[in-house]
Amino acid sequence: MASEAFFPDLSLASGLKRYSVSLLVLAVALGIRALLDPSWVSHTPYVTVFAATIFASWYGGIWPGILIAVLGVLASNLFFVYPLYSLRPYGRAEVLASGILYIATCVPIIAIGEANRRSTQRRCEAQDLLRQCNSDLETRVQQRTAELETSNQGLRKLSSRLMQLQDEERRKFSRELHDSLGQILVMAKLNLSKLFQKNPHDKLLAETEKLLEEALVETRTISHLLHPPLLDEMGLVSAAKWYVKGFAQRSGIQVSIEVGHDFARMPRSTELVLFRILQESLTNIYKYANASRAEVFLGSKSSDVLLQVRDYGKGIPPETLESLQCQGADMGVGLPGMRERVNEQGGRFEIHSDDTGTLISVTMPTDERNPC
Numbered sequence: 001m002a003s004e005a006f007f008p009d010l011s012l013a014s015g016l017k018r019y020s021v022s023l024l025v026l027a028v029a030l031g032i033r034a035l036l037d038p039s040w041v042s043h044t045p046y047v048t049v050f051a052a053t054i055f056a057s058w059y060g061g062i063w064p065g066i067l068i069a070v071l072g073v074l075a076s077n078l079f080f081v082y083p084l085y086s087l088r089p090y091g092r093a094e095v096l097a098s099g100i101l102y103i104a105t106c107v108p109i110i111a112i113g114e115a116n117r118r119s120t121q122r123r124c125e126a127q128d129l130l131r132q133c134n135s136d137l138e139t140r141v142q143q144r145t146a147e148l149e150t151s152n153q154g155l156r157k158l159s160s161r162l163m164q165l166q167d168e169e170r171r172k173f174s175r176e177l178h179d180s181l182g183q184i185l186v187m188a189k190l191n192l193s194k195l196f197q198k199n200p201h202d203k204l205l206a207e208t209e210k211l212l213e214e215a216l217v218e219t220r221t222i223s224h225l226l227h228p229p230l231l232d233e234m235g236l237v238s239a240a241k242w243y244v245k246g247f248a249q250r251s252g253i254q255v256s257i258e259v260g261h262d263f264a265r266m267p268r269s270t271e272l273v274l275f276r277i278l279q280e281s282l283t284n285i286y287k288y289a290n291a292s293r294a295e296v297f298l299g300s301k302s303s304d305v306l307l308q309v310r311d312y313g314k315g316i317p318p319e320t321l322e323s324l325q326c327q328g329a330d331m332g333v334g335l336p337g338m339r340e341r342v343n344e345q346g347g348r349f350e351i352h353s354d355d356t357g358t359l360i361s362v363t364m365p366t367d368e369r370n371p372c
């Protein structure tokens with residue numbers, strides 16, 4: 001392990017490099033052998049060459065190992081065995097025996113070195129493959145993340161467009177109700193009043209006139225709830241006060257509304273978003289909170305506007321809040337819709353809820369360049 005850390009890529013060196021380095025090491029080994037005590041001459045001719053062969057087998061593999069072993073025997077005989085510079089040594093049998101012994105020792109060393117080199121090479125190849133797979137995987141994850149982000153953006157755009165269309169539909173339907181059905185009912189009531197004046201004791205006429213009056217009020221209420229005309233004409237504060245008053249009467253929940261002193265009119269889209277959030281928050285309080293009272297606050301701070309709706313009910317279940325954090329995949333459209341509307345306008349949407357009640361808090365920038 002330690003040698004791999006120091007020479008991690010040696011076994012993968014190119015063929016030429018492996019031979020060159022092995023030959024260089026042999027030259028160094030011969031040099032060192034030459035520097036040793038001259039009295040060693042003839043006694044231990046292969047001592048340093050042996051080390052060079054081990055290195056060449058480990059580093060270069062089988063062929064550089066064999067080359068260095070053979071060259072090592074020849075060079076050692078040439079330089080360190082009497083007579084020097086001759087390959088015909090004195091005491092040939094003895095020298096031959098030690099040479100054979102040297103070669104025989106080199107064979108397993110070369111085999112082990114080659115096996116080691118191959119296994120290192122395979123490990124390096126596996127590591128390369130792993131690195132390649134990793135980088136492929138990372139590229140794929142990045143691609144998928146980008147695709148997911150694009151489709152999320154598409155979904156966000158779609159849901160914002162749907163909410164816009166819903167607002168437009170509500171506005172149109174509200175006007176239709178008011179201008180056609182409302183007017184027809186008014187005319188019918190007028191006609192009935194005339195008939196009633198002629199027959200003041202007719203009970204059926206009196207009852208019908210009362211029913212028509214109720215139908216007129218109901219039509220107006222539905223029309224105004226769909227899209228309060230006050231919102232466009234008088235602004236958010238008037239529409240909110242009107243809505244809160246009507247809601248309190250209908251629901252029996254005590255709701256107070258407080259408006260900051262310098263609260264001014266805002267772009268139509270901002271006022272509409274805040275009004276829809278107020279509507280949905282109060283509807284949720286009526287449906288789920290089991291609260292006897294609630295508070296609405298409208299205020300402004302520098303270029304931001306703040307809407308807070310607080311109730312003192314039982315609070316939103318923790319799992320619903322958690323689900324909302326995870327994009328609200330399996331819940332109603334009320335709370336996620338509020339958040340989408342606010343995000344769309346560059347605002348901030350927060351919910352704090354526990355068993356003492358719920359606070360919906362919305363901060364929206366008011367765009368001075370886009371007056372209502």
Ligand SMILES: Nc1ncnc2c1ncn2[C@@H]1O[C@H](COP(=O)(O)OP(=O)(O)OP(=O)(O)O)[C@@H](O)[C@H]1O
Nearest residue numbers: 284285288289315316320331332333334335336358
């Ligand atoms: N003020 C509140 N107090 C207690 N629980 C609430 C309150 N507001 C919302 N919830 C809980 O959060 C859930 C999700 O509300 P949300 O408005 O998103 O959907 P919904 O009202 O169920 O359906 P939709 O608004 O689409 O008609 C509700 O089902 C309810 O359990």
Ligand SMILES: [Mg+2]
Nearest residue numbers: 284332334335
């Ligand atoms: Mg709801």
